[in-house]
Amino acid sequence: MLLDTPSLYFRAFFGVPESVTAPDGTPVNAVRGLIDMIARLVQDRSPGRLVCCMDADWRPEFRVAALPSYKAHRVADDGGDQTPDALEAQLPVIDAVLDAVGLARAGVPGYEADDVIGTLAVRGAADGPVDVVTGDRDLFQLVDDGRGPVAVLYTARGIRNLQIMDEAQVAARYGIPGRGYGDYATLRGDPSDGLPGVPGVGDKTAAALVTRFGSVAGILAALDAGGEAGGDAGKDAGFPAGARRRLEAAREYLAAAETVVRVVTDIDAPELAGLDDRLPAAPRDPEALVELADRWNLSSPVNRLLNALAS
Helix, strand or coil: CEEEHHHHHHHHHHHCCCCCECCCCCECHHHHHHHHHHHHHHHHHCCCECEEECCCCCCCHHHHHHCCCCCHHHECCCCCECCCHHHHCCHHHHHHHHHHHCCEEECCCCCCHHHHHHHHHHHHCCCCCEEEEECCHHHHHHCECCCCCEEEEECCCCHHHCEEECHHHHHHHHCCCCCCHHHHHHHHCEHHHCECCCCCCCHHHHHHHHHHHCCHHHHHHHHHHHCCCCHHHHHCCCCCCCHHHHHHHCHHHHHHHHHHHCCCCCCCCHHHCCCCCECCCCCCCHHHHHHHHHHHCCHHHHHHHHHHHHC
């Protein structure tokens, strides 16, 4: 089980009232919510291995260099992200609790949590099923009914009502090949990531293009091949009405967006080498965990997590 931890703690922060505080009045809603989410996932899904994947860089330079608009609307005045102060203060507590419990936590400089998840999903699928827990549809591109298999447990309706997305479910929802979500998002755009998409290409046209050509790379190859065909009919073969002209005009964007949208699946970094992702039967540092639970009013969720791990 691979957790998109930022997705989960943001969900917890906005889903649990800020009136949930430590004895000193500091909000701990995100910490408590995340711990309870992990406890529920462990109880319901019984993973043998689990990694809390982290953003070491929420807006990697290689993606910004390819497409400057990538997450540009989320940049704060100081150049960082727009994480609420009340959440920012809880992130070190989250790290400390996960470490004291003994849950694996992984982030790699220069990469987002998505890329860590992509790398570990491909690596882990060689040994058996992989569950990716996220509220981010970008990770639908990782589903694989063959290897593993790899499924996304989508949290849009909450941890108690997870939507299990595999290739068949992605295909049914979007009308595209099961692993084609990244190409689909590139074409239609995604405002939440600052991804403009191809002007004039909406959901239906994007789905038709991905279904017909398989990928953005396949579309670009078809554009090149069409340029050598005789007559307008030959040039437009396989493209929905008007789509070829729009795609030709968006060539530069399409080439750049591939780098932005595609999740990295081959990170080679010491942070992911020798990762002990086995679930602990008992806390790694019981004394530290007791101190954290007392200081931050976390005894109830911590006990629920420990009970889930023990059983």
